[in-house]
Amino acid sequence: MIIAQQKPLEEIKGLLANYQRVLIAGCGTCVTVCFAGGEKEVGILASSLRMAFQVDGDPKDIREATVQRQCEWEYIEAIAEQVQQADVVLSLACGIGVQTMAERFRGKRLLPGLNTAFLGYPVEQGVWKENCAACGNCVLDKTGGICPIARCSKSLLNGPCGGSHDGKCEISDDVECAWDQIYQRLKELGLLDNMLEIMPPKDWSTGRAGGPKRIVREDLRPLSMGAGEHLSMGADEQGSEGSTLAPL
């Protein structure tokens, strides 16, 4: 899921300083599960802000609304009226939700209340770990299900490096060495031979280096021409030679 953290209250107060009617919009999916922007966090933040502005002698009309997902048109339609009534919307969704809302409600000021951090999962209560970098070319089959792109500080494809010591990474003793973990996992699986396989340089164009990504599935489009499935890259997905990554 997408992991996010709420911005500091003072920063949020600064964002809202020049507005009177504020709608705080929560999201019921990833940021609810990571306790950053769900219905409950919306309530707590709204209550805190009402009191904070009241104490500052600048009371504001702060309202609350939460949708199932802010990253889909169908869901955000449910709060269209509340959005229109507000001077500003503080979205407690991830960056995707904020942008979807900003696109749908053009002309309305949309502000982010969260800092979107990474793609990961909760390893224990109150602890989340990044474990996918959305690189667009998964190598988990070779690494025993541990991602060296997200978990290795250097995103090495052939590790460990010389900075690995006692299972820890050289950047901090709090960071585990992903390649040490991969080694241990492959050993458990009886697949240590995988370590001998040298992975060639990765095609990073499927990740951030390739520019904004876009997937087009012709079979799912309303007016499908029956062209099958395409994973296209780049802003101009119909254009340059490298734009179609994996026609199937």
Added chain:
Amino acid sequence: MNSGEFEPEIVAYACHYCAYAAADLAGVMRLSYPPNVKIIKLPCTGKLDVLYVLKSFEQGADGVFVAG
């Protein structure tokens, strides 16, 4: 309440099984407690939520008392 003297408004969240029962017993015994303490019964203080506390302050409470 004495006029001119600050008397805090207190919201007391009390557990059904202990603190609220004690307050109930105090009532049966005809004991009085200050009128500026407002008791709200919870099935258990484990039900207390940060939102309850915030809402209490937001609506004018000077203090929140949790008993359980």
